Amino acid sequence: MSSGPTLAIVGATGAVGTVMIDIINNRGSVPWGEIRLIASPRSAGKKITVRGEDNTVVALAPEAFDGVDIALFDVPDEVSAEWAPIAHSRGAIAVDNSGAFRMDPEVPLVVPEVNPEKVHERPKGIIANPNCTTLSMMAALGALHREFGLRELVVSSYQAASGAGQDGIDRLYAELEAVAGKQVGVRGGDVADALAAAGLSAETPFKAPLALNVVPWAGSRKDDGWTSEELKVRNESRKILGIPELKVSATCVRVPVLTTHSLAVHATFEREVSVEKAHKLFSDQPTIVLDDDHDNEVFPTPAAVVGGDPTHVGRVRQALDFPNTLDFFVCGDNLRKGAALNTYEIAETLAK
Numbered sequence: 001m002s003s004g005p006t007l008a009i010v011g012a013t014g015a016v017g018t019v020m021i022d023i024i025n026n027r028g029s030v031p032w033g034e035i036r037l038i039a040s041p042r043s044a045g046k047k048i049t050v051r052g053e054d055n056t057v058v059a060l061a062p063e064a065f066d067g068v069d070i071a072l073f074d075v076p077d078e079v080s081a082e083w084a085p086i087a088h089s090r091g092a093i094a095v096d097n098s099g100a101f102r103m104d105p106e107v108p109l110v111v112p113e114v115n116p117e118k119v120h121e122r123p124k125g126i127i128a129n130p131n132c133t134t135l136s137m138m139a140a141l142g143a144l145h146r147e148f149g150l151r152e153l154v155v156s157s158y159q160a161a162s163g164a165g166q167d168g169i170d171r172l173y174a175e176l177e178a179v180a181g182k183q184v185g186v187r188g189g190d191v192a193d194a195l196a197a198a199g200l201s202a203e204t205p206f207k208a209p210l211a212l213n214v215v216p217w218a219g220s221r222k223d224d225g226w227t228s229e230e231l232k233v234r235n236e237s238r239k240i241l242g243i244p245e246l247k248v249s250a251t252c253v254r255v256p257v258l259t260t261h262s263l264a265v266h267a268t269f270e271r272e273v274s275v276e277k278a279h280k281l282f283s284d285q286p287t288i289v290l291d292d293d294h295d296n297e298v299f300p301t302p303a304a305v306v307g308g309d310p311t312h313v314g315r316v317r318q319a320l321d322f323p324n325t326l327d328f329f330v331c332g333d334n335l336r337k338g339a340a341l342n343t344y345e346i347a348e349t350l351a352k
């Protein structure tokens, strides 16, 4: 084992944890000595290959954090809420992917392209990773904000099933299998009937059939007609960009895509904007790929960008009826930049 800080991955067996291990396995070099895999007692003893070696998953317990320098949390909110402070009390810095600490004023919410300096301001020993929907547009918005000064944001999301974790992935596969090759979807209720006929439970992570459908609901019910996911886009965008007064309105929609969230963004700035300047800013940002060639009908889609690290940006237009406003479309792999990759980049920033 090489020398270097000890990294723990808590939730190593889940959708995000699995991608985290894939990222570590495919990194040219990593700064870590030991890499410790932690999950629930259900997974204890399971073997997972990390950088060519069999690594045995251990059950979450206070002792699991002994000797750990940085602990990445890819577990449900309530598990992070309880265990990130325990990890810190055992000497680790916790980097949390859940929603447990994102809006805590004593916990920085970090996107390395936008506010890397915040990793050092962590009075609770915890750093939060933004939710995947907000993260998917942050590299692009951060670049535009630095140049033009962001004032207002109207966003519609097209969110993938894997945003709901392994349960979401399993459910979309099962639904697609249930409707494949059948003439369904021509009458209201057809798709739900086909899912019931295939033995699928009416209990779904998506509140409605997702196969052959779109569902204008993501997250939990909040006051005044909003969902938790829509409020996260508003609150987290303000915190990451450091614009407490930013006006934000989001509509979050689940679509039958396995992985990669897309967003249609309508952003208004203090200063005059142009498509040419926006193209230059996007091209200069190493973590953005510009897929925008109107004449040749080039634009990003989730099916093309899934599995990759960068955020893809296209359909950049100057709004016709709104001054200082750009419209554009972004696609980002919600399990990579939207979750595991950003968390891992925070850990790399700390290790430096």
Ligand SMILES: NC(=O)c1ccc[n+]([C@@H]2O[C@H](COP(=O)([O-])OP(=O)(O)OC[C@H]3O[C@@H](n4cnc5c(N)ncnc54)[C@H](OP(=O)(O)O)[C@@H]3O)[C@@H](O)[C@H]2O)c1
Pocket: 010, 011, 012, 013, 014, 015, 016, 017, 038, 039, 040, 041, 042, 043, 044, 060, 073, 074, 075, 076, 077, 079, 097, 098, 099, 130, 131, 132, 162, 163, 164, 165, 166, 167, 334, 335, 338, 339
């Ligand atoms: N999916 C996304 O696009 C996405 C994006 C950003 C952030 N996130 C957040 O990342 C976190 C993980 O999401 P996910 O999609 O990877 O979920 P997931 O697929 O359901 O995986 C959950 C992981 O947490 C572990 N776990 C659950 N309960 C536990 C307990 N009581 N003690 C110890 N380990 C426990 C599970 O271990 P076992 O396998 O042993 O049960 C598994 O490794 C969530 O907070 C989620 O909101 C997800």
